[in-house]
Amino acid sequence: MSTINETVLEIDLNALSQNFKYLKSRIKPETKFLAVVKAYAYGSDSVAIAKELSNLEVDYFAVAYTNEGEQLRDAAITKPILVLHPLPGTYEVIINRCLEPSIYSRKTLKAFIELAEAKEQTNYPIHLKFNTGLNRLGFTENDIPFITETILSTKSVKVQSMFSHLAASEDLELKDFTLKQIDTFKKLSENLIKKLGYAPLLHCVNTSGILNYPEAHFNMVRSGIGLYGFGNDAEENKNLKPIATLKTIISQIHEVSKGESVGYNLGFIAEKHTRSATLPLGHADGIPRSYGHGKGWVTIGGKKAHILGNVCMDMIMVDVTNIDCNEGDEVIVFGPTASAEDLAGVINSISYELITAVSQRIKRLIVRN
Numbered sequence: 001m002s003t004i005n006e007t008v009l010e011i012d013l014n015a016l017s018q019n020f021k022y023l024k025s026r027i028k029p030e031t032k033f034l035a036v037v038k039a040y041a042y043g044s045d046s047v048a049i050a051k052e053l054s055n056l057e058v059d060y061f062a063v064a065y066t067n068e069g070e071q072l073r074d075a076a077i078t079k080p081i082l083v084l085h086p087l088p089g090t091y092e093v094i095i096n097r098c099l100e101p102s103i104y105s106r107k108t109l110k111a112f113i114e115l116a117e118a119k120e121q122t123n124y125p126i127h128l129k130f131n132t133g134l135n136r137l138g139f140t141e142n143d144i145p146f147i148t149e150t151i152l153s154t155k156s157v158k159v160q161s162m163f164s165h166l167a168a169s170e171d172l173e174l175k176d177f178t179l180k181q182i183d184t185f186k187k188l189s190e191n192l193i194k195k196l197g198y199a200p201l202l203h204c205v206n207t208s209g210i211l212n213y214p215e216a217h218f219n220m221v222r223s224g225i226g227l228y229g230f231g232n233d234a235e236e237n238k239n240l241k242p243i244a245t246l247k248t249i250i251s252q253i254h255e256v257s258k259g260e261s262v263g264y265n266l267g268f269i270a271e272k273h274t275r276s277a278t279l280p281l282g283h284a285d286g287i288p289r290s291y292g293h294g295k296g297w298v299t300i301g302g303k304k305a306h307i308l309g310n311v312c313m314d315m316i317m318v319d320v321t322n323i324d325c326n327e328g329d330e331v332i333v334f335g336p337t338a339s340a341e342d343l344a345g346v347i348n349s350i351s352y353e354l355i356t357a358v359s360q361r362i363k364r365l366i367v368r369n
């Protein structure tokens with residue numbers, strides 16, 4: 001029998017602090033550390049994670065959207081929070097909740113300054129995002145005269161940081177591209193600092209950038225996936241521990257005779273006598289339908305049990321013909337002993353997608369293992 005009685009996502013705060021310490025050991029003591037806690041801290045629990053990291057030496061937090069920052073402020077998180085992609089309609093909330101916006105275009109710069117002036121702000125911290133090759137968000141070189149003129153003509157804002165984002169920091173086959181991005185960032189920052197007359201914090205690496213490009217750490221590094229236990233590399237994974245374990249229990253076991261089917265649209269037809277275990281989680285919980293028909297698996301008693309037929313909304317059926325197990329037994333979907341990266345890999349996905357997809361209806365259980 002299991003110690004749990006429903007599907008849970010266990011979140012190990014000791015693994016989090018170990019991962020944090022490891023990542024810190026890979027940067028200089030004076031380099032600041034920004035913890036990325038967007039998307040519920042990669043599917044875990046952003047409040048629990050931010051609280052734990054607040055007690056460690058984290059300098060900054062980042063979220064993607066303004067409402068995510070609000071949620072942290074509501075939970076009494078007081079450290080600076082960079083909002084990576086705030087939409088102009090939320091700038092009022094940004095200022096009211098002391099969140100720090102990423103400003104990535106002339107339009108967003110003008111809109112933010114207009115509001116900051118109307119709200120009589122002085123030196124409100126903003127973060128300028130530069131595009132160095134990802135072509136997603138960001139200013140380019142041509143915008144620098146506009147940026148500096150605009151900023152120097154108001155007292156309402158100050159540039160707290162200037163940053164960029166790497167497109168392929170985990171892929172060493174694309175090292176030339178990454179080095180070019182880093183070089184572009186360096187040149188842009190020198191140019192901006194000269195015209196601005198002061199030096200904001202500079203940062204451009206994510207987790208894989210921390211690990212692969214120590215020369216590009218600048219004043220601050222940004223880590224998400226590393227904190228949650230993945231290094232995007234088999235060797236680096238050994239130094240990190242996944243903080244989240246998605247666990248469930250067996251609801252019911254069926255003996256399926258040869259010729260019988262299992263699940264919607266007779267997705268599985270037994271060619272021989274089969275034992276099928278029904279589990280209480282499905283595509284609405286973050287198990288993609290593409291895991292059906294044997295592609296995906298869970299771990300029961302240390303053995304792989306593959307999915308039979310179609311993934312349902314709230315359930316999956318798995319093959320336990322060769323596994324000694326009972327109703328109520330514990331099932332691991334992913335965790336430190338059942339890699340989310342491997343499971344994601346079979347459907348050409350990545351750890352990031354699988355772990356962030358765990359639905360909010362699944363209970364989060366905070367542990368310290």
Ligand SMILES: *Cc1c(COP(=O)(O)O)cnc(C)c1O
Pocket residue numbers: 036038084165205206207208222223224225226
């Ligand atoms: C999500 C994100 C990160 C974190 O990347 P990881 O690979 O998870 O470390 C860093 N910077 C930006 C701009 C991001 O959007």
